Amino acid sequence: MKSAKTYIEKNKKRFLDELIELLKIPSISADSAYKKDVLKTAEAVKKQLEKAGCDFVEICETPGYPIVYGEKIIDKKLPTILVYGHYDVQPPDPLDLWDSPPFEPVIKKTKLHPEGAIFARGSCDDKGQMYMHVKALEYMTKTDQLPCNVKFMIEGEEEVGSSSLEWFVTKNRKKLANDVILISDTGMIAKDVPSITTGLRGLSYVEVEVTGPNRDLHSGLYGGAVANPINVLTKMIASLHDKNNHITIPGFYDDVEKLSKKEREKMAEAPFSLENYKKALDIDAVYGEKGYSTNERNSIRPTLDVNGIWGGYIGEGAKTVIASKAFAKISMRLVPNQDWKKITELFKKHFESIAPEGVRVKVKPHHGGQAYVTPIDSLGYKAAEKAYEETFGKTPIPQRSGGSIPIVALFEKELKSKTILMGFGLDSDAIHSPNEHFGIWNYLKGIETIPQFYHYFTELSK
Amino acid sequence: MKSAKTYIEKNKKRFLDELIELLKIPSISADSAYKKDVLKTAEAVKKQLEKAGCDFVEICETPGYPIVYGEKIIDKKLPTILVYGHYDVQPPDPLDLWDSPPFEPVIKKTKLHPEGAIFARGSCDDKGQMYMHVKALEYMTKTDQLPCNVKFMIEGEEEVGSSSLEWFVTKNRKKLANDVILISDTGMIAKDVPSITTGLRGLSYVEVEVTGPNRDLHSGLYGGAVANPINVLTKMIASLHDKNNHITIPGFYDDVEKLSKKEREKMAEAPFSLENYKKALDIDAVYGEKGYSTNERNSIRPTLDVNGIWGGYIGEGAKTVIASKAFAKISMRLVPNQDWKKITELFKKHFESIAPEGVRVKVKPHHGGQAYVTPIDSLGYKAAEKAYEETFGKTPIPQRSGGSIPIVALFEKELKSKTILMGFGLDSDAIHSPNEHFGIWNYLKGIETIPQFYHYFTELSK
Numbered sequence: 001m002k003s004a005k006t007y008i009e010k011n012k013k014r015f016l017d018e019l020i021e022l023l024k025i026p027s028i029s030a031d032s033a034y035k036k037d038v039l040k041t042a043e044a045v046k047k048q049l050e051k052a053g054c055d056f057v058e059i060c061e062t063p064g065y066p067i068v069y070g071e072k073i074i075d076k077k078l079p080t081i082l083v084y085g086h087y088d089v090q091p092p093d094p095l096d097l098w099d100s101p102p103f104e105p106v107i108k109k110t111k112l113h114p115e116g117a118i119f120a121r122g123s124c125d126d127k128g129q130m131y132m133h134v135k136a137l138e139y140m141t142k143t144d145q146l147p148c149n150v151k152f153m154i155e156g157e158e159e160v161g162s163s164s165l166e167w168f169v170t171k172n173r174k175k176l177a178n179d180v181i182l183i184s185d186t187g188m189i190a191k192d193v194p195s196i197t198t199g200l201r202g203l204s205y206v207e208v209e210v211t212g213p214n215r216d217l218h219s220g221l222y223g224g225a226v227a228n229p230i231n232v233l234t235k236m237i238a239s240l241h242d243k244n245n246h247i248t249i250p251g252f253y254d255d256v257e258k259l260s261k262k263e264r265e266k267m268a269e270a271p272f273s274l275e276n277y278k279k280a281l282d283i284d285a286v287y288g289e290k291g292y293s294t295n296e297r298n299s300i301r302p303t304l305d306v307n308g309i310w311g312g313y314i315g316e317g318a319k320t321v322i323a324s325k326a327f328a329k330i331s332m333r334l335v336p337n338q339d340w341k342k343i344t345e346l347f348k349k350h351f352e353s354i355a356p357e358g359v360r361v362k363v364k365p366h367h368g369g370q371a372y373v374t375p376i377d378s379l380g381y382k383a384a385e386k387a388y389e390e391t392f393g394k395t396p397i398p399q400r401s402g403g404s405i406p407i408v409a410l411f412e413k414e415l416k417s418k419t420i421l422m423g424f425g426l427d428s429d430a431i432h433s434p435n436e437h438f439g440i441w442n443y444l445k446g447i448e449t450i451p452q453f454y455h456y457f458t459e460l461s462k
Numbered sequence: 463m464k465s466a467k468t469y470i471e472k473n474k475k476r477f478l479d480e481l482i483e484l485l486k487i488p489s490i491s492a493d494s495a496y497k498k499d500v501l502k503t504a505e506a507v508k509k510q511l512e513k514a515g516c517d518f519v520e521i522c523e524t525p526g527y528p529i530v531y532g533e534k535i536i537d538k539k540l541p542t543i544l545v546y547g548h549y550d551v552q553p554p555d556p557l558d559l560w561d562s563p564p565f566e567p568v569i570k571k572t573k574l575h576p577e578g579a580i581f582a583r584g585s586c587d588d589k590g591q592m593y594m595h596v597k598a599l600e601y602m603t604k605t606d607q608l609p610c611n612v613k614f615m616i617e618g619e620e621e622v623g624s625s626s627l628e629w630f631v632t633k634n635r636k637k638l639a640n641d642v643i644l645i646s647d648t649g650m651i652a653k654d655v656p657s658i659t660t661g662l663r664g665l666s667y668v669e670v671e672v673t674g675p676n677r678d679l680h681s682g683l684y685g686g687a688v689a690n691p692i693n694v695l696t697k698m699i700a701s702l703h704d705k706n707n708h709i710t711i712p713g714f715y716d717d718v719e720k721l722s723k724k725e726r727e728k729m730a731e732a733p734f735s736l737e738n739y740k741k742a743l744d745i746d747a748v749y750g751e752k753g754y755s756t757n758e759r760n761s762i763r764p765t766l767d768v769n770g771i772w773g774g775y776i777g778e779g780a781k782t783v784i785a786s787k788a789f790a791k792i793s794m795r796l797v798p799n800q801d802w803k804k805i806t807e808l809f810k811k812h813f814e815s816i817a818p819e820g821v822r823v824k825v826k827p828h829h830g831g832q833a834y835v836t837p838i839d840s841l842g843y844k845a846a847e848k849a850y851e852e853t854f855g856k857t858p859i860p861q862r863s864g865g866s867i868p869i870v871a872l873f874e875k876e877l878k879s880k881t882i883l884m885g886f887g888l889d890s891d892a893i894h895s896p897n898e899h900f901g902i903w904n905y906l907k908g909i910e911t912i913p914q915f916y917h918y919f920t921e922l923s924k
Contacts, residue, residue: 030777030780031778090781091775097677159780161780207780213743214743214744215559215892216556216894216896219793220665222760222864224760225759226745228768230767230769231703233696234700234771235703237693237696238699238700281679282676283689283821285689286687287689287819298685298687305784306690306773307681308773308775309692309695309776311772312769312770313553316492319492319553319555319770323770326771328692329780331780333685356749358746367780402685430677430678432680433677433679433783434678
């Protein structure tokens with residue numbers, strides 16, 4: 001296969017313009033106010049898949065947001081690659097921390113991205129990375145170099161737990177049949193250190209509500225005499241970690257995969273500077289579970305984080321009130337062997353059990369997914385390795401990630417195929433944060449590398 | 463002095479209509495968006511004081527919201543009563559819990575108020591109670607029964623800590639000179655149990671901010687490896703109470719006034735049903751400092767309550783984010799001898815000292831005030847006692863309140879006179895809460911009782 005470099009150089013402006021158009025649509029799946037925009041994004045993806053060379057594209061209805069399915073089958077005897085991605089994005093809050101509006105993409109140069117980066121919600125996660133695959137297909141079809149069959153499955157509910165995906169996959173096993181699944185929804189270690197994600201954490205996301213008195217009370221008249229739901233909630237949350245930052249939920253660690261000393265030593269070889277890490281986040285110290293390094297804490301160990309908390313008066317000035325209710329959104333990242341449904345139950349049972357007298361507690365499970373570890377001796381992994389070697393001139397490093405793409409475990413179970421996670425994002429891209437961006441260099445490097453994967457996967461499958 | 467009953471009966475509708483007009487103006491001092499309304503309310507109060515018979519009324523500028531001053535001096539040899547009240551109100555949040563809009567007053571009958579109650583923010587605290595004094599003055603002037611001199615000082619910053627009042631009082635000692643200060647900004651035990659508030663708690667109100675990483679982070683990639691400001695904040699707040707609900711700030715209790723066994727026994731005689739208390743709040747148990755009764759916890763003991771907490775994603779759905787910052791508004795109710803400025807300093811020092819590595823903590827003092835206990839053998843107290851006996855047919859009970867009116871201590875220091883707290887509100891009036899209301903019976907009973915205070919205070923002063 002020829003290098004895509006020349007084609008990319010010639011079409012670079014259009015590749016960026018098309019992505020920018022896609023980024024302008026606020027496809028926030030978590031907020032029903034944006035329903036029309038989410039649906040509009042599905043339509044836009046469908047149109048682009050058709051333009052890029054798919055023979056058949058359809059918008060498949062689900063109980064939630066639709067899934068865009070596309071395919072180009074050139075020869076049934078050749079291998080089939082299934083590309084998965086998502087067209088929905090995270091909510092952009094807090095809006096006031098964005099330097100430019102999240103849905104008005106702008107290209108700005110940064111220290112890490114002298115070639116420029118596109119700043120917009122979804123630029124990296126996952127519209128930008130998903131769109132690399134659409135443009136890679138365009139390159140292969142327009143230059144008659146597509147070496148195998150390809151299927152696309154682009155969903156609109158990834159940021160809210162892919163709630164309709166299992167329903168869709170189990171109903172469409174035949175349609176989705178494939179030899180390998182390819183996803184770009186992760187990152188790489190650095191621009192000059194390509195990596196393939198081989199481990200993903202699972203997730204259990206819950207919302208808790210603590211109710212005290214049946215109405216907001218004057219803190220002067222009632223303060224000290226009734227349980228204050230906010231004070232109680234802080235006590236309950238605080239008790240979920242002990243002084244070594246171990247999670248205190250009974251049974252939480254029962255199924256946690258224990259890595260051998262050798263494996264941990266190998267992990268420790270990955271290039272990492274604690275000083276740079278702290279500097280990039282402007283913190284004076286890291287923080288976490290005793291006995292584990294920073295890279296272990298965010299990959300091979302389960303965690304519990306409050307993602308949001310609210311209650312009482314949060315406006316300007318002061319209000320001396322005891323709130324009737326306090327709330328928190330809490331997520332737990334899980335590691336292989338921990339079952340997210342079991343963990344959600346353990347959390348619920350424990351959290352309800354530690355509620356003191358004088359309050360009532362509700363735990364509402366949101367969504368979740370299983371952790372996953374991919375083998376590094378599969379055909380797919382080897383093809384990806386070769387593809388990176390071709391375009392980066394370096395062998396990629398296998399990397400465990402702290403994030404969760406729960407659907408990888410689902411795919412293995414339902415479609416019986418392995419997933420390869422070729423991510424081109426960087427840690428500094430600020431996904432899920434204000435000022436999310438995606439380097440133009442990374443975007444184009446992805447478009448260049450993906451066709452090589454098609455090539456080597458087809459070659460190795462012979 | 464003749465009973466005001468007939469006059470009140472004749473003018474009842476107008477008395478209600480005038481108050482309703484005043485309640486329609488959203489004079490929320492905590493929110494600068496309502497600045498015009500706060501100023502408009504001052505104008506309205508000025509107009510009504512003039513109409514009620516004051517000889518001189520002016521709007522006095524201060525560094526904050528203005529103070530409305532009015533007076534009617536009939537004879538310099540006669541005693542002078544200074545009436546204090548406030549025309550500002552608490553923010554109405556959470557709005558969705560109001561059965562009718564907070565600034566569209568409606569009269570509804572309730573079980574406790576078969577004669578009807580006015581539902582609106584400020585109906586009891588303090589527009590309704592302040593306006594009783596205006597109407598009582600009207601009665602005395604229109605029927606030629608005013609027995610002494612009267613001065614009014616109605617401020618617009620009580621709900622945000624009376625920040626300009628000290629400035630004003632110290633600048634106007636002569637203008638404000640008086641023999642007794644009369645305030646209706648408290649409650650009574652029950653409609654058939656009149657009471658005079660003799661103790662008030664002090665207050666220290668602070669806002670805290672915990673900053674972790676310099677931006678919101680993806681909880682999958684960073685979860686477990688960096689300090690999560692929300693988790694840290696919950697731990698810090700939780701640690702402010704020990705397992706017996708004592709406050710853990712070093713030195714916090716050093717100056718707390720210790721009541722004798724006898725005093726506590728006398729307090730315990732006040733009618734109180736724990737069952738009804740729990741039922742009214744729909745809670746299965748009370749909660750508070752070990753070793754103290756409910757009535758002690760909310761009157762003679764200092765407390766620490768979170769009045770608001772926020773951080774991270776608090777919208778619909780789920781967002782897997784580690785917030786860069788988390789915040790809380792915290793207030794401490796103080797008892798006599800505790801100095802609010804010292805306590806604020808102790809809090810700040812302690813809270814900053816317990817911040818773990820990996821976060822930065824800011825403590826911003828909001829406002830505060832001293833606690834106060836009034837004697838029950840003063841002329842003023844005796845006059846109030848007789849006034850209640852006249853209109854309720856019962857001797858009022860001296861009562862310690864958990865609330866704070868910091869200005870009482872200020873008045874004693876700067877104006878050298880005692881304050882009498884004649885409150886006509888009820889605990890169930892939901893001040894500072896949604897659906898605040900004030901019983902029509904209570905409103906009119908206040909107008910009836912106040913002139914009797916004027917009468918007896920003048921008599922006893924002879």
